[in-house]
Amino acid sequence: MTEGITTVTVPVLLLGCGGVGRELLHHIVASRHLHSKRGVVLRVVGVRDSRSLLQVEDVATMGFDDAFLTEICRIKSSSSSLSALLDFGHCQLFKDSEATTKILDIAGLLGRTTGLSVVDCTASTETVGILKETVDLGCCIVLANKKPLTCGIDDYDKLISNIRRIRFESTVGAGLPVIVSVTRVLASGDPIYRIIGSLSGTLGYVMSEVEDGKSFSKVVLAAKSLGYTEPDPRDDLSGMDVARKALILARLLGWRINMDDIQVDSLYSNEHGPNSMSTEDFLRIGLPSLDRDVQERVSAASSRGKVLRYVCVIEGSRCQVGLQELPKDSPLGRLRGSDNVVEIYSRCYKDSPLVIQGAGAGNDTTAAGVLADIIDLQDLFH
């Protein structure tokens, strides 16, 4: 079946080798055999963490081998410095500002010739500058990081200025095929008039547990101990992470909006915010004080035969993130646990929506989406 398949080598430069980035390197090692059967060779030419850039000696011809990639994963798991890898030889280390210059050198050398996929697995707002420069140098961009796409609209426009060379599936619903589905519906000329989704596994889990009669504070604490929440659960409860995903979807539909244009209902009030109390105080005092209000809203919804879900709604001129009462027998209403669900309504999917559901978080799944994006881009280089 491989008869006639030409092989393409895809150079990859990875920004961020923490959770998702590290998992991506694992996936690249594990799937190398599979991809070579389909004529694709992934060549990792460099990895950048918050302190330095580690690159192969000759970026034009070399890539880290599997043993080296595995060693990077091991080093990063133990929170050690990439410099520990210099002993392996055939690589170079650059620190801070020098690292940025070197990345642009690599982008300049490879971007327009063989193509270079610059893969952002950080959670930083600081990568947007270098990403924009690599776009100008002809590179492809793959994002797990939502922040570059949720900056100002000018930055966004720049990043997607060559729409064929950017992929960002893992920014919404991790590896779930949400972006590709929206893109395909739009490409078919089918106008999307509504997207509604539960895009936070954490908040999905919390709301379905609360519906079962448990107290909000206890469920949040349980979610925290299960590792479902951020260290400060307010990072989830604020809704800002969902708002970023909503903005990415809205902009994909062509909406010219910014974060400020999204109505975000936080699950806690300002008096319980990070500026007013510590995480510890929030968990001890702030969180339990929210129980009654949440319980009343759940009961009120239930008395109307509905359930409460924390969703994003993109419809008409409205992009909104917060608690909504939804029919029990809708895909969102039936949602249990930490799955994500997205309902897409268009001319073709009017009476019943196009629904995508599944695990929408986790390093493994997110990295899987990133790798599928990298592979998808290689069509450009045949």
Add this chain to the structure above:
Amino acid sequence: MTEGITTVTVPVLLLGCGGVGRELLHHIVASRHLHSKRGVVLRVVGVRDSRSLLQVEDVATMGFDDAFLTEICRIKSSSSSLSALLDFGHCQLFKDSEATTKILDIAGLLGRTTGLSVVDCTASTETVGILKETVDLGCCIVLANKKPLTCGIDDYDKLISNIRRIRFESTVGAGLPVIVSVTRVLASGDPIYRIIGSLSGTLGYVMSEVEDGKSFSKVVLAAKSLGYTEPDPRDDLSGMDVARKALILARLLGWRINMDDIQVDSLYSNEHGPNSMSTEDFLRIGLPSLDRDVQERVSAASSRGKVLRYVCVIEGSRCQVGLQELPKDSPLGRLRGSDNVVEIYSRCYKDSPLVIQGAGAGNDTTAAGVLADIIDLQDLFH
């Protein structure tokens, strides 16, 4: 936002301009403005129906304009011959065998240079020959027609020999992103160990109505009068259409199997088959005689807290199509009406599957999937 976007012109040759093909031409006209904004121009150079090929005068430079494409749709709606369009000028008509030669001429001229998308919207087994030849000539293939992919494995291998140049999303679940989702999961190195799906809107509708206590025969007759079934409902009840979709999915997973390897449970027995009785007799006598058996199976499932669904299952070494008892609270068990549902199980989607749900039939939705495939292929020509 279009700054820096280069325009690519995609020549399209359409085989079959009945239901789906006609709808595709409508979509192309309706979405032309949208695509040109993204740098894609679709140029329809010819349309082939069962009798003849109508092509533009100069396939290297011309395409049918929107007025002409609309006229093709009008002519085909009224079951008239494409020859009626000769009056419009700037086009040529070729009959039968001459048409095949001409298609290969066009494929030879455009295949390797600008790319040519040969789009099969027929329901015929007879296109496989010409499709294989156009593959050799460097053309891209887009299929709504399941039959070329469900022929012998040699034909299949030939068609997918250049995997980057074939798309067939609409063969399974119409426009639903099933193929692209499976492809992405595989590309990420995430092994799929189970696919289970309800891939017949007709049988989905029938089984959920029967579950509500209606008799099987009455539901099938109602479905027929709503236009949900083929003229002879046995074409749906045989399960062969579902089996074709199952084979396409299994082969996508790398299984080297043929139609014969699929265990297909028909909803009627041989004594009620097309060789034994006419459609009319089947509807009058055969169909009601099935009521009791179906009712008993539904009741037996219900007594075990389960529901009966007509599904395909691809798992282990088994590819099976037929009625299965499923948990009421699974995505498939909750299925109502004519929606398709596919559950994909893999390492990333193990505890709860990746689920895709929505309308999985209809000319509009099917043609939308075909158009999204055509647009997806244009990345190859930048």
